[in-house]
Amino acid sequence: MRICIRAGILTTVLLIRPQAQTADSASDKDYRAGMNAMQNGDSASAAQDFRRAIAANPRNADAQNALGQLLLQQHKASEAVEHLRAVTRLKPSLAIAHLYLGQALSQNGTTDEAVSEFRITVRLAPNQAQAHEALARALVSQQKTSEALVEMSKAVELAPNQPEYHDELGSLQAQSKAYSAAEDQFRAALSLNSSYEPALLHLGVALLQDGKLADAKAALESASQLSPDDGLAHYYLGNVLEGVQNSGSALKEYKDAVKLLPDFMPLRTRLGVLAQRTGDITTAIECFRAVVAAQPNDPEAHNNLGLALLQSGKADEAIPEMETAIRYAPKDSSYRNNLGAAYLQKSDFDAAIDQYKKGLAISP
Structure with a gap:
């Protein structure tokens, strides 16, 4: 799930100590210069000003926070953590300081610490x-989906007019297969903002998983029209169209999706299988080669490529792929049988019989 980084700056009381008034005044001056630079869109100058402010007075919570947030927005989470942690030490009862630190820790991949800060x-x-x-x-x-559901439900209760919160709660409910409840949340999000495309997409996926193909088709068509560059909308719409036996339209959606999500291998596999089924062997082979390149240890990827090559009459190319599939999954009898079929295409009957026997030994 995405992490929203708010652009706001914490409002804290400047920590001016009488015995260090000159240093603190210099720190405050640099902090204010940094804020002005931020307002003018000059983040490089702002960072320099905030660093000078901190050097003059490391206890300047405003400067520590401002630099931490700036670094966080620049995806420099590791460095941001240092400054945001300083804010929580200086202002331990300031809730939003812990929130920002948690966000930085999440971005830095230290989830357990992030959870502690969010708690x-x-x-x-x-x-x-x-x-x-x-x-x-x-x-x-x-x-921890169950606990996450409790927290997200509380967020919706406290801020019922936020479509994003309804969408996120619905997503969690869908993950738990509570599809009706999820659909209600997605519809609630759309009632607040009918153009909120993530809710349309998620509603369509939930309806698809719930077997409501007609409603899913309508939602996903709306999502793909609203955000034509959303590859997932095209992908799931293709799933629905396959489900209603509209292979031609499904192929089009998958091909549109591949242009937008070229590295999404489940999509490549789905397009390859459907293309193979409808006789477009060239597209199938292209898809399966891409999957094998991305997932070289996946036996099913090699098996799919082998079958597509075999279907195109290229048994010599198919056999190494099928042998690779067997090497990674030696107890799958179907791979043995497919290799046997490849040998049959070459009229190598002894090798074919040998593979069929090995397949029968695995699954009598």
């Missing part, structure tokens, strides 16, 4: 929807 945020600000939302996202990363 502190929820404890300090139990009525802040964003705190519960952030905790829910981090819990999903820990595969």
Whole structure:
């Protein structure tokens, strides 16, 4: 799930100590210069100003926070953590400081620490929807879906007019196969913002998984029209069209999706299988070669490529792919039988019989 980085800057009291007034005044001046640079879109100058402010007074929580957020927005999470952690030390009861630190830790891949910070945020600000939302996202990363559902439900309760929250709650419910509840949340999101494409996409996917193909088709068509560059909308619409036996239109959607998501291998596999089934062997081979290149240890990828090559009369090319599939999955009898069929195409009957016997030994 995505992590939203808010652009706002924490409002804190400047820590001016009488015995260090000159240094603190210099720190404040650099901090204000950094804020002006930020407002003018000059992030490089802002970073320099914030660093000078911190050098003059490491206890300047405003400067530490501002630099931390700037680094976070620049996806420099590791460096951001250092400064945002300083804010939580200086202002341990400031909930939003823990929220920003949690976001930086999440971006840095330290999910367990992020969860701890988000729990502190929820404890300090139990009525802040964003705190519960952030905790829910981090819990999903820990595969704690049940607890994430509780937190996301609380976020929706506290901020019922946020379509994004309904969408995220619906996504969690769909993952738990509570499709009716998920559909209700996606529809609630769309009632708040009818052009919110993620909810349309997710509604379509939930309806597809719930077997409601006609409704799924309508939702996914709307999603792909609203966001024609969303490859997943085309992919799932292709799934629906396959389900209603409209292979020609499904192929078109998959081909559109591949242009947008060339590295999404489940899509390549799905397009390859459908192309093979409808006689477009060239496309099938192209897809399966891409999958094999991306997933060289996947026996099914090699088997699919081998079958497509065999269907095009290229038994000599098919055999090495099928042998590779067997090497990775020696107990799959179907791979042995497919290799036997390849030898039959070459009229190598002894080799074919040998493979069929080995297949029967695995699955009598």
